[in-house]
Amino acid sequence: MNAADLMVVIDQARPPLSVEHRFVAGRTTAIVGPNGAGKSTMLRVIAGLLRGGDASRIALGDEVFRDGRVSVPPHRRGVSLLSQEARLFPHLTVAENVAFAPSAQRLSRGEVRERVERWLTATEVADLADRKPDELSGGQAQRVAIARALAAEPRILLLDEPFRALDVDVASRLRALLRGLLADHVRTTIMVTHDPVDALGLAEDIVVLDQGRIVESGSTREVLTNPGSRFSASLSGLNLFVGRVGEASTVVDEAGNHVVGLVGEDVPAGGLVSGTPAAATFSPRAVAVYLEEPHGSPRTTLRATVRDVVPRGDHALVNTDVGDQVVAAEVTWSAVADLGLVTGLDVVLVVKASEVRVSAVVER
Structure with a gap:
């Protein structure tokens, strides 16, 4: 199990975001809040796609990703980011998409093949290995995107509303799939969502953001069933x-x-x-x-x-x-x-x- 907590301090003016939070190693945390609260911005700073303000600090245990002049590039952070759009490489097959990160990590052909087979099987798309992305349904494409993200074996998995573009039934099946995949607790997962069922079904912890600040945090069950913030009280109604x-x-x-x-x-x-x-x-x-x-x-x-x-x-x-x-x-x-x-x-x-x-x- 990943023994290092993720410490996130972000302080920037535009868009306004001032947060400090420790994400517990191996657990899943849901990030909720109104539109424009800074949820996706937080994920992008953690991933290294945005720098954050000068006072920002991102560290996984003793390993510093961002602090003052230090800024480790995204591909060296051990972070995978999955958004609501699958964003598969259109010119590659399903298997080649999933093999992309392991190949970039300079693993042997045998190790790459083993990872691809393992994650295609885990996400139930092994029979689609030779298809191109334009031959997939939305749900199939998102399963492949999940397999691609996990094939990198990230220490931190970031999920930015991964089910939002899918219909209810497909989203429910993918939620069940992801719950099983996250049950091993070998990575720290942070998930942005507007759906309380996503939060309760996948996350042990929850953070409520409003106007760029944390207004509530704690156990997902306690926050959502006895809410203290205006937003968590009205989440999805x-x-x-x-x-x-x-x-x-x-x-x-x-x-x-x-x-x-x-x-x-x-x-x-x-x-x-x-x-x-x-x-x-x-x-x-x-x-x-x-x-x-x-x-x-x-x-x-x-x-x-x-x-x-x-x-x-x-x-x-x-x-x-x-x-x-x-x-x-x-x-x-x-x-x-x-x-x-x-x-x-x-x-x-x-x-x-x-x-x-x-x-x-x-x-x-």
Whole structure:
């Protein structure tokens, strides 16, 4: 395992970015924040594609990449950067694309061939080895891009919204693939994303950037389920209920609260095993609020306490505490008045199972 933490200090005026953070060796960290917050700029400075300000410092353990006049070129940093566009070399085959970095590292032909075969197999594109990039679908091209990035055996892997250009189903399958590949913890991974499912499914840690500064950081689960910053509270506008798999398609938290839903495409091979970490994601519009348990047998009922009521257009967003997690419901203002929804009121939430997506969560 890579034993060296990555220390990042960036201080520049244009675009404005002033951050200091230690990325723990072998872990995956999600970088989230509004557009223009400086997320991609941070990755480019780490990769060596931008210098950062004069006071910037990038170091992997005792190895300094950037400090004052010292600036190690990108190809000598052991860093791979994967963006939302595959950017494969159009004149090379799939196998030749994946072989590019190992060949540049002056490995023997046998070592290059072994790496190419290993990563084409790991990313499930071995049967595409002889194709050119223009013969690939978007999902296939991104799998090849992942194989090319990992074939370099980087110490630091940078992912800049790698699934953003793909449709939901393809992105879910690639997320499951990448989760398996990152499980070996042999590299430090930093991933920019706008999707809370990406963050929960791939990253142990999270950093929230806003206007070029870190406004929140910590465990992905803690930050996203009980957010302190305005952005993390509104990330994708979804509820995130985190726990472990109970019965089929059910997420249960430590207090025994449970949410039932439909299993997403990004589950590991063999499905979600009972007791493994999982998250239920659902819109506040899928949540109804009652003062007492409703008649019938809804599949998900949660006892909650109103935290606050805030405007959302012509509706109200009712934020509630369910154990140590926050669950929001979107209701009409007439419902707020009729139910007397105020801070501290005990309520019952009912969540529509058909609108709940259950996804795997990376082991912490």
